[in-house]
Amino acid sequence: xxxxxxxxxxxxxxxxxxxxxxxxxxxxxxxxxxxxxxxxxxxxxxxxxxxxxxxxxxxxxxxxxxxxxxxxxxxxxxxxxxxxxxxxxxxxxxxxxxxxxxxxxxxxxxxxxxxxxxxxxxxxxxxxxxxxxxxxxxxxxxxxxxxxxxxxxxxxxxxxxxxxxxxxxxxxxxxxxxxxxxxxxxxxxxxxxxxxxxxxxxxxxxxxxxxxxxxxxxxxxxxxxxxxxxxxxxxxxxxxxxxxxxxxxxxxxxxxxxxxxxxxxxxxxxxxxxxxxxxxxxxxxxxxxxxxxxxxxxxxxxxxxxxxxxxxxxxxxxxxxxxxxxxxxxxxxxxxxxxxxxxxxxxxxxxxxxxxxxxxxxxxxxxxxxxxxxxxxxxxxxxxxxxxxxxxxxxxxxxxxxxxxxxxxxxxxxxxxxxxxxxxxxxxxxxxxxxxxxxxxxxxxxxxxxxxxxxxxxxxxxxxxxxxxxxxxxxxxxxxxxxxxxxxxxxxxxxxxxxxxxxxxxxxxxxxxxxxxxxxxxxxxxxxxxxxxxxxxxxxxxxxxxxxxxxxxxxxxxxxxxxxxxxxxxxxxxxxxxxxxxxxxxxxxxxxxxxxxxxxxxxxxxxxxxxxxxxxxxxxxxxxxxxxxxxx
Numbered sequence: 001x002x003x004x005x006x007x008x009x010x011x012x013x014x015x016x017x018x019x020x021x022x023x024x025x026x027x028x029x030x031x032x033x034x035x036x037x038x039x040x041x042x043x044x045x046x047x048x049x050x051x052x053x054x055x056x057x058x059x060x061x062x063x064x065x066x067x068x069x070x071x072x073x074x075x076x077x078x079x080x081x082x083x084x085x086x087x088x089x090x091x092x093x094x095x096x097x098x099x100x101x102x103x104x105x106x107x108x109x110x111x112x113x114x115x116x117x118x119x120x121x122x123x124x125x126x127x128x129x130x131x132x133x134x135x136x137x138x139x140x141x142x143x144x145x146x147x148x149x150x151x152x153x154x155x156x157x158x159x160x161x162x163x164x165x166x167x168x169x170x171x172x173x174x175x176x177x178x179x180x181x182x183x184x185x186x187x188x189x190x191x192x193x194x195x196x197x198x199x200x201x202x203x204x205x206x207x208x209x210x211x212x213x214x215x216x217x218x219x220x221x222x223x224x225x226x227x228x229x230x231x232x233x234x235x236x237x238x239x240x241x242x243x244x245x246x247x248x249x250x251x252x253x254x255x256x257x258x259x260x261x262x263x264x265x266x267x268x269x270x271x272x273x274x275x276x277x278x279x280x281x282x283x284x285x286x287x288x289x290x291x292x293x294x295x296x297x298x299x300x301x302x303x304x305x306x307x308x309x310x311x312x313x314x315x316x317x318x319x320x321x322x323x324x325x326x327x328x329x330x331x332x333x334x335x336x337x338x339x340x341x342x343x344x345x346x347x348x349x350x351x352x353x354x355x356x357x358x359x360x361x362x363x364x365x366x367x368x369x370x371x372x373x374x375x376x377x378x379x380x381x382x383x384x385x386x387x388x389x390x391x392x393x394x395x396x397x398x399x400x401x402x403x404x405x406x407x408x409x410x411x412x413x414x415x416x417x418x419x420x421x422x423x424x425x426x427x428x429x430x431x432x433x434x435x436x437x438x439x440x441x442x443x444x445x446x447x448x449x450x451x452x453x454x455x456x457x458x459x460x461x462x463x464x465x466x467x468x469x470x471x472x473x474x475x476x477x478x479x480x481x482x483x484x485x486x487x488x489x490x491x492x493x494x495x496x497x498x499x500x501x502x503x504x505x506x507x508x509x510x511x512x513x514x515x516x517x518x519x520x521x522x523x524x525x526x527x528x529x530x531x532x533x534x535x536x537x538x539x540x541x542x543x544x545x546x547x548x549x550x551x552x553x554x555x556x557x558x559x560x561x562x563x564x565x566x567x568x569x570x571x572x573x574x575x576x577x578x579x580x581x582x583x584x585x586x587x588x589x590x591x592x593x594x595x596x597x598x599x600x601x602x603x604x605x606x607x608x609x610x611x612x613x614x615x616x617x618x619x620x621x622x623x624x625x626x627x628x629x630x631x632x
Contacts (some may be wrong), residue, residue, distance in 0.1 A: 011280030013272030033237030046204025103363025110357030183244035226256025329369030385603035434617025457493035
């Protein structure tokens with residue numbers, strides 16, 4: 001395949017992009033919009049790949065086989081090294097559940113489907129992104145999926161003599177429109193989908209087809225404007241509403257810098273400078289290495305690495321990237337050290353990548369090889385809690401994209417028994433197992449109605465534009481509450497995430513419940529918050545203490561400021577208040593288990609297991625419910 005003319009400034013632009021991404025991942029406070037570096041990579045890829053295809057179509061030398069063989073030799077060698085290294089490191093660092101997830105991500109990465117897998121994993125109960133060592137490969141998956149479809153599109157355009165600007169422009173506009181619309185309705189899908197990112201790659205392709213020199217003065221102005229747009233994005237882009245129309249800013253900036261050409265002052269003096277070119281040459285392996293190193297450091301240290309440690313990690317990533325480029329990527333890509341036929345090299349690389357994928361599949365099938373650990377570490381390593389079934393996630397605990405509660409959210413015998421109405425977010429939903437146990441223990445003399453929504457505290461009158469799904473679900477819960485006239489309403493939430501100026505909205509909720517004819521309202525305070533998943537904390541505590549033991553109590557984060565405020569609001573408006581902190585904690589030390597070591601109280605950092613839910617319900621506020629029901 002014939003390459004397009006080398007431009008040193010594009011390597012410099014690559015360096016800016018990877019530096020922005022690394023800055024965001026390591027120091028998000030200093031580089032809040034660094035994630036836009038991925039958008040820059042998309043534009044560069046679209047430009048370079050399309051340029052190569054156009055050049056070979058013009059010369060009559062384009063070959064699909066040669067194109068994909070070149071992509072394999074460019075992408076796969078460094079990827080194999082990184083994937084194999086992270087799998088090996090995970091053997092020693094990751095508990096079974098996380099190692100099983102790594103196996104799943106390894107399989108996805110080997111077949112360039114990381115974006116699809118991550119899209120399906122995303123949700124309120126998804127694990128922390130910081131603890132997924134292969135999370136960053138979603139963007140590589142999008143690029144590889146682009147490479148599968150794009151050559152065929154350009155070949156059709158060329159052979160049928162279609163207007164390339166009309167076709168590519170239409171594709172870009174449709175993708176951009178879908179991006180803008182879907183960002184609001186399906187933000188996770190929009191972030192990870194090729195369809196909603198295609199316009200950024202297509203923008204680069206249009207530039208490659210234009211290939212029109214710009215007058216020097218106009219080119220210099222264009223380059224400065226592009227740099228300003230890029231800098232604005234890196235400093236001020238908002239990750240909470242991205243991509244959407246906001247992605248136009250960095251994409252336009254990157255496109256302007258590329259369109260301005262390599263002869264502008266900015267291109268020659270800055271982008272084409274030796275340091276930036278050097279980083280640009282290793283930008284691909286540097287992108288591959290930096291995130292797994294940061295992620296594994298967070299996993300192994302149980303906390304965010306210090307500034308010095310992060311700097312050392314980044315320096316290590318640069319060293320590994322250079323070694324990967326110098327001794328693996330460069331020899332294979334340019335055949336300087338490999339006399340074998342290109343077809344054999346590509347076939348061997350594909351075979352190795354399939355082995356990596358198979359290793360991931362085996363790791364997943366083996367449930368993360370929990371046998372690596374002795375008991376009771378094995379129990380903690382293998383620990384899984386089915387929160388979907390216990391909390392009725394997706395049915396009575398809705399995600400933002402879901403609009404309807406299932407009929408089963410109201411017990412079938414609700415018409416003949418007093419109703420306990422559960423309202424709030426997932427911290428209300430995690431009380432359900434305890435209520436179910438209370439039903440069985442006390443002869444099922446009450447029914448349960450559950451109307452809970454992820455990340456939606458039961459606060460009426462909140463800004464509709466900020467969280468429209470919360471307003472919708474809370475309004476519906478109040479409507480059902482008014483219809484059902486329950487004996488008791490239990491409201492609970494992750495109160496520490498509620499802004500202090502919004503907490504008084506709880507008054508409106510309690511007043512609305514009282515107005516609906518419900519006399520008894522119980523507000524439940526926040527539970528203790530662990531620094532990370534409680535099973536992992538216990539596993540680490542067991543492994544690092546001599547003699548080995550599982551601590552029945554550990555230090556947790558106590559959101560004690562919320563308790564007095566909630567207690568005052570509740571009591572001032574005729575509601576009862578129950579402190580979950582008092583149930584589990586003495587000072588800053590909180591119970592990690594109730595009864596046997598198998599009965600740990602939380603399965604992540606703050607959500608209760610069935611044992612924890614039962615303990616909270618029975619030991620604290622169930623007597624209050626029983627007192628009310630006894631009057632019925």
